[in-house]
Amino acid sequence: MTTLTHAPAESTIDPSLRHVYREVLRRNAGEHEFHQAVEEVLGSLGPVVKRHPHYLDERVIERLCEPERQIIFRVPWTDDAGQVQINRGFRVEYSSVLGPYKGGLRFHPSVLLGTVKFLGFEQIFKNALTGMPIGGGKGGSDFDPKGRSDTEVMRFCQSFMTELYRHLGEYTDVPAGDIGVGGREIGYLFGQYKRITNRYEAGVLTGKGLAWGGSRARTEATGYGTVYFADEMARHAGRSLEGKRVVVSGSGNVAIYAVEKVTELGGTVVACSDSSGYVVDEDGIDLDLLKDLKEVRRERVGAYAEERGGRARLVQDGSVWDVPCEVALPCATQNELDDEAARTLVRNGTWLVAEGANMPSTPAAVRVFQEAGVLFGPGKAANAGGVATSALEMQQNASRDSWTFEHTDARLGEIMRNIHQRVVTTAEDYDRPGDYVFGANAAGFTSVADAMLAMGVI
Incomplete structure (x- = not known):
């Protein structure tokens, strides 16, 4: 992994948007991955705001660069030697205008607030491109599951969820897995959520096992x-x-x-x-x-x-x-x-x-x-197929249903084809044929921005 040691240059950003980027740098000092993600999106939006200046007038972009909620918490747990360990937990609930916050949890030593914010910012537009009713969020911890026993991972996950559960819900925030968070970790997290809330709320986490609410093909x-x-x-x-x-x-x-x-x-x-x-x-x-x-x-x-x-x-x-x-x-x-x-x-x-x-x-x-x-x-x-299938898992949980692998895989293929078509069409509409970066950013942004404007100043 290459680590950026300085903020990317703003020369790729349209002059009308450079003040937004400078403000992001000022308010989020040292969060280089987040700066990079914002710069990449803003670099595509010049033609969009020229065609639709009301996005600038209503300060939609500034609003999108600020998460709706950032949660940071202590995660104490005991290892197999009886030693108390302390990690830091994060959940950035970035945008809920299209649906409940949706995005994975990452357990890795490299996880910092800026990491989670960059992932959450990307997730907003990725989720919008799927056409599914899901917002954007991301979370995780600097805990490293590598080399840890199952019981250590379980104790960490239970401590992590003991704080995070109060912020989750199938209509509020629905995490999934990411790097370092697979079926084992999701199982421990879901078990603790169920234990604390006394609810079998299957739709609160995705990536679950098939026997307890998971989706085939996830x-x-x-x-x-x-x-x-x-x-x-x-x-x-x-x-x-x-x-x-x-x-x-x-x-x-x-x-x-x-x-x-x-x-x-x-x-x-x-x-x-x-x-x-x-x-x-x-x-x-x-x-x-x-x-x-x-x-x-x-x-x-x-x-x-x-x-x-x-x-x-x-x-x-x-x-x-x-x-x-x-x-x-x-x-x-x-x-x-x-x-x-x-x-x-x-x-x-x-x-x-x-x-x-x-x-x-x-x-x-x-x-x-x-x-x-x-x-x-x-x-x-x-890579939007993962979260799209998570949304399909949420549909199955809501309807108390379970689909075949073939049905879910077919839906996944259809969603990816639709995303491709939407990206290509958007790029062509702005005379940028073949520019998948521009098409993805412009299409995802306009979906979220229009929903924000429809709901007022939020």
């Missing part, structure tokens, strides 16, 4: 959705993913199911990664082995190379983006793909990039792709 949704979106991008350009060489960064939930769907569509994923390095398998990543290592044994990708023998190699320095490919799917974490990596991909013939993670490409990397004519799908559009 586990696969973000990775599948990213590939569905990439496939639509390729088709729109008169091309296909079939027979293409693909590199996927990461090896967590999103990456695993991106690999699975690429393989189903006839592509070959030749590399994936984790924090210890990356593996290259020219025959194509062995999905069964990868799932076993990551979902069952929780091991590093080095074990993949060992078990594949001479058919795969582990690289512990450099970047997974050094591996030549035609299609790149960054599915790990924010700012993992910088301008140097982007230039390497362009030199190696990459023609399509779709973001499975949230803001994995730095602004400089995005510029490299756009200047080179690479098809670039930003995360707020390309």
Whole structure:
């Protein structure tokens, strides 16, 4: 992951909006990822406010840059040695004009308030693009579940929910999982919520187990959705993913199911990664082995190379983006793909990039792709399948129903196709054909802004 050490330049922002960005910098000092997310959206809104100046007159953009609510709390818990540990918990309830706050919880040592605010800000527009009635929010903690026992994770989750529960509800705020928060953590969180409230409110959390209110295809949704979106991008350009060489960064939930769907569509994923390095398998990543290592044994990708023998190699320095490919799917974490990596991909013939993670490409990397004519799908559009399927899980919980995998997957595919069409149409309407970044930002923003104006000064 690349960490920004200074705020991005405001030169990409229309002069009419630069005062908004400066105020964001002043009010949110040191929150560089949040600055980056705001700069990226504001950089697209110049043509929008020129066509619709009332967005400026009503100060809608300033309102959107300020979360409706920011919650920070202490999370004390006891480890297996009997030592008291202290972590910090966050929930940023960013925008509820389209529905209850919706967005994941991330448990990772890198989580700070600025991290959660950047993710929540992105979530507003991502959720709007789905067309589902959900607002935007995000949360998490600097707790690291890696290396912790199940009982330690349980005690942490119970302490975390003991504070957070008072802010949640199926009509108020509905968290899901994210990095470090999978089925185990969601189970512990839901159990504590049920215990404290004495309510079986299944719709208060998504990503639940199938036996207690979860949705089929939710586990696969973000990775599948990213590939569905990439496939639509390729088709729109008169091309296909079939027979293409693909590199996927990461090896967590999103990456695993991106690999699975690429393989189903006839592509070959030749590399994936984790924090210890990356593996290259020219025959194509062995999905069964990868799932076993990551979902069952929780091991590093080095074990993949060992078990594949001479058919795969582990690289512990450099970047997974050094591996030549035609299609790149960054599915790990924010700012993992910088301008140097982007230039390497362009030199190696990459023609399509779709973001499975949230803001994995730095602004400089995005510029490299756009200047080179690479098809670039930003995360707020390309990885919206996860939250869309979470909204489908909420529908099932509300109706006391359970859908088949095939039905849910079909709905997911339909939603991703609709997002792609909406992004493309919006870009073309503003004479920006092929500009997926602009189309996603403009389409998501106008949905939220119009709803805000309809509800008055909120």
